[in-house]
Amino acid sequence: MAHYDLAVVGAGIVGLAHALAAARRGKRVVVVDRDAQANGASVRNFGFVTVTGQEAGDCWEKARRAREVWAEVAAAAQIPVLLNGLVLTARLEESEAVIDAFLKTPMGEKCRKIGYEEALSFVPALRREAVRAALYSPHEVRVESRTAIPLVSRYLAERYGVEFRWQTSVTAVQPPRIETSNGPIEAETAVICPGDDFSGLFPERIATYRATRCKLQMLRIRPGAPVSFKTAVQSDLGLGRYLGYSMLPEAVALKARLDVEMKAERENGIHLIVTQSADGSFVVGDSHHYAATPDPFASEAVDKLILDEFDAVLDLPGRTISERWVGTYAAAANWRFTDKPADAIRIAIVTAGCGASTAFAIGEETIADLYGDAA
Template sequence: MRIAEGRDRPMKSYDVAIVGAGILGLAHAYAAARRGQRVVVLERDAQANGASIRNFGFVTVTGQEAGDCWEMARRARRVWGELCAQARIPILQEGLVVAARLEESLPVLDAFLAGPMGEGCRRIGHAEAAAMIPALRPEAVRAALFSPHEVRVESREAIPRLAAFLAERLGVDFKWRTAVQAVETGRLWTSAGEIAAARIVVCPGDDFSSLFADRLQAYNLTRCKLHMLRLEPQRPVRFQTALMSDQGLGRYLGYADLPEATPLKARLDREFAALRANGVHLIVTQSADGSLVVGDSHHYAPTPDPFAPEAVDRLILDEFEAVLDLEGWSVRERWVGTYASAKDSWRLTDRPMDGVRIVIVTAGCGASTAFGIGEETIAALLD
């Protein structure tokens, strides 16, 4: 498909063009630039504004689905460690505590620790967990899982810093506020004119209609909307690690797919039906200013509505209060995010034509896996 507008403008040429400046697009740009490629990133907005900045900034390895999702997360975690140092992105927290207050959660912890994905993790009690998260309620911790693998960054700051690093240190060319109208082998037609690129990677996030809509329709994609909150504690509190609760054991597939999780999920369905119906599971991370990022929920629709019912936030906060004992707090911010979702796959890579790939993470784990996926895609295109 050719677009007449812009044909009279000079055509720039690159080795690799990336469509989309979210974390997945930036990961592909980084993988290509490290291999000496001349790279351009095209983004229709003035800055990344979607799922990549509307999340916890929590790079999660432990609990990811067994198989290549977990493997990609392990590789991405190593790259994050390298990049945070080079791009001066502060790591605000390291590690994860999963607090288990239900009896049925304990066999899940033990089974996970006994498997290969439990490497480096260990079971701890309330005293050790509270040394890392002093606000933990004693009754909320029959036992806990500690993982050393996770890191947490501030997404709204980390993504711009990563883009700046790619531009300044690796020579990646960014074209902001540039809409890509059509793609074919070796060419992109954009609102800023025609661009030549030997290889093209399209990372559209949850936009399934702007490019290759016919190809994407076959994947039965939908969107997931989630609620997030930022809480301001009345008194200073320190979270050395990120925190999850039993709800995460029933949702994250690295735990929930274990046979030992069946009784736990049955109890969660019975006793926490509203949380399960709204896809609520607790994650708490802490920002540099001491505020707490808390979430989240999951609602699915082809076009999610933009509204954030207070009742859903209340479910999240009820779980927060069941696990943590703070003297007081207030809500400083609320927001919603959306991301691409698919029932039977956590990611997709489609080859619509020679030299072109469409890459989408469809399980809300883009920040945790993007750098592994980027390396895989670029290696396949170049090698």
Template sequence: MSYDVAVVGAGILGLAHALAAARLGKRVVVIERDAQANGASIRNFGFVTVNGQQAGDCWGMARRSRDVWAEVAPKAGIEILHPGMLVTARRPEAEAVIDAFLATDMAADCRRLTRAEALDLAPVSEAVTAALHSPLEFRVESKTAIPKLAAWLAEAHHVDFRWLTEVHAVETPRIHTSAGIIEAETVILCPGDDYSGPFADRLAAYGLTRCKLQMLRVMPTRRPALGAAVMSDLGLARYLGYAELPEAQALKTLLDAEQPTHRSNGVHLIVVQSADGSLVVGDSHHYADTPDPFSSTLVDQLMLGEMEAALDLGPYAVTERWLGTYASATGKDSGRWRLTDAPDEATRLCIVTAGCGASTSFAIGEETISALFA
């Protein structure tokens, strides 16, 4: 059987392209080398983030993708676990960044909270002096949401999936795979952070590397309910939607002096909650062409310490630890957060080169398919 569109890679970016193509009535196949998605898409927070994304293209893509998630999740049986985001501040310099962000067009739906108001959403610590609240964000459980999305695409949109199928070469309309040749008029490759497959020479020109993240799951004894995802001062100095504001420089300078080890390990705080009451906590950022597979106890302690500084959770136990990974741009392209490369008129390479794939992929998929079939 031949297809209109073949998508290589069943992570969120690949599935987003499959959805956009299927909605145009295209015959779609998704080709995946593993038995299920096993990379960045299932190892992250499942935190669909709008505010905090870099102003301009990234924020706009996140805003659109958030709306697609909200439409698709209930149809695919994906539970939205908690809405909103609470960015806590413990320093006057962090409050200044919040105030500056609230003056931007991106903050139309946001508001500043006192600590007392923030307590209605999360058990913030006594050190918290103020918070930014955004109602746009929400959380899904990544490790179940991605398989459910794939199953829904197969059932509702008749997308074919070829699991455990390695792609050796692409000569559109012919795709050479471990299961033989698959034919498709258009081919979209979403390889994540694997740069060694088809068109490796083209990807090499972008100077890509990999980012390794450390992640934790903790179970508080009291199991407090979070009414929003929680971030902290460190996030205000890292997420570009905040960190690129002029007012953020004073905060970054202060954090470099007060929390240098956090900063050098790329640690900032995100805490989200799962249905069983456990919390996913992270994360850190270490860059290498081939990141080592080992976790650092020091980095875990840094993340947990920042969680304890922002939240009063009481006793808790660490129940899981794992590593995440994603593609990252370096060198002259270090400000790049995504790339789309066209080896020919009917072939596209698409990669999110930052940690915002879950937040932006649906809009990227729509853009790619629209450009190909306009």
């Protein structure tokens, strides 16, 4: 039986982040996943590594560090970075006030307010009426989730010798013995990264955090004619939802106006994110609905609300929808938690939609806690 220093349960971005942090310390790591490849939130999102707009404090700080690690990993693993930066458009007076307030905070470092002409140089399809002002951030990067996550796995295997056990369910974790559907594994420590599966390992521990699940609807849109964006795009609704903006005192008036004028969008947790893929298509979303077990069905009415906001901000005649899908992720009052069932075991769950943006920093933190601060 092979022996490992660390067993990671779950091969999504949070699990891979822990594997990387341990492997960089010279630890022998095995990653175990019940599917044949990563198939959850990590491959169903925008691939948008977001710093600007994350909640002030721990989340924003973790996103800043994770962005640095993403740059290192993308270069080493030959993961194409498709976009750099963000343009967030504001068509409302109250939205511009939130941008002004945000730029006065430490989180606004290297960000700036720009006008329509400069915004158009980043995003050539912007509608004039959608841009009273815009926030430009240089911090974000965008990768293609569907290919980036497998490339991270391959990089871990080839560069650090991390082993992967696919199509293998873990039934019990009691280091140094890990019981799986394909026989036991010996590992001195274990980190469990179950995503939004709360009923598998240590359900009684996870239950104390009162987590639920968030369902989101997303689409892939193809433009009628070729167009090239330099940055990702967001809009006023993002200022009312992303906590780095929406918790500012100046956001109170904006949220009140959005609650009246965009009532349906707010009730369905919609805010616009648009990221472009290498083939010229756009990943567009999203909505947010919460339930212990969300239904698997995509609502045409919700898709229409997303598309209406897309069309209000971007002028792309002849656009068509080529894909629709539903994703889920864990959600709770706090944006993440790391639980300690035993000295040699940790459970790490991101309970917000920012796993791709923060996981690498969380992995470093957890591994430092398990093995000591010295790398």
